[in-house]
Amino acid sequence: SQQGEEDPQALSIQEGENATMNCSYKTSINNLQWYRQNSGRGLVHLILIRSNEREKHSGRLRVTLDTSKKSSSLLITASRAADTASYFCATRDTGANSKLTFGKGITLSVRP
Amino acid sequence: GAGVSQSPSNKVTEKGKDVELRCDPISGHTALYWYRQSLGQGLEFLIYFQGNSAPDKSGLPSDRFSAERTGGSVSTLTIQRTQQEDSAVYLCASSPPPVASGEQYFGPGTRLTVT
Numbered sequence: 755s756q757q758g759e760e761d762p763q764a765l766s767i768q769e770g771e772n773a774t775m776n777c778s779y780k781t782s783i784n785n786l787q788w789y790r791q792n793s794g795r796g797l798v799h800l801i802l803i804r805s806n807e808r809e810k811h812s813g814r815l816r817v818t819l820d821t822s823k824k825s826s827s828l829l830i831t832a833s834r835a836a837d838t839a840s841y842f843c844a845t846r847d848t849g850a851n852s853k854l855t856f857g858k859g860i861t862l863s864v865r866p
Numbered sequence: 867g868a869g870v871s872q873s874p875s876n877k878v879t880e881k882g883k884d885v886e887l888r889c890d891p892i893s894g895h896t897a898l899y900w901y902r903q904s905l906g907q908g909l910e911f912l913i914y915f916q917g918n919s920a921p922d923k924s925g926l927p928s929d930r931f932s933a934e935r936t937g938g939s940v941s942t943l944t945i946q947r948t949q950q951e952d953s954a955v956y957l958c959a960s961s962p963p964p965v966a967s968g969e970q971y972f973g974p975g976t977r978l979t980v981t
Contacts, residue, residue: 787968787970789972795955796974796975797957797970799970799971802968802969842909844909853911853922854899856901858908
């Protein structure tokens with residue numbers, strides 16, 4: 755069953771604008787991660803936020819986590835055409851198993 | 867250093883044939899995962915290896931699917947008697963200790979097409 759559910763499913767913005775993507779999940783988690791995928795091939799890890807953290811930054815990326823609402827958001831500031839990709843959130847539950855459960859992804863298109 | 871590698875990058879096979887997909891994880895990574903991604907979909911977990919522990923096979927869709935990891939390094943995913951619905955990109959990922967870190971490094975995937 756799907757754990758992370760991203761919203762929206764697709765997002766189209768103009769270069770220079772900010773992109774905000776949301777993820778909701780259902781169970782208690784150890785951490786939540788965001789990944790990026792270009793052209794339907796391998797995923798690249800972007801950022802990890804632990805359950806005891808509320809906000810984290812990495813370059814133009816800002817991720818927030820609200821464990822009370824079981825939701826996270828990924829903000830990409832000053833978007834570039836090269837940010838065009840699919841973005842996935844993935845959750846790692848609190849059990850011993852480090853298996854990640856991925857959402858279906860958000861397709862981001864940044865128009866030059 | 868070298869990342870996760872997978873071979874072949876593309877595989878076209880006839881329905882009913884067996885296929886083997888290979889994954890070489892990053893050296894020193896103790897955990898290895900296989901996922902399947904159908905066109906436009908998210909990642910479907912298949913199987914997870916962690917050190918010498920018994921693998922978590924809970925995601926394998928049928929008994930036609932099996933995987934092994936030899937010597938704690940290279941892994942092979944085998945699909946027997948392939949069906950058209952097996953067509954997908956098969957992704958492998960590895961992660962370093964401690965297992966609790968959770969960050970995964972993905973290979974480029976193998977695109978499997980069953981005709």
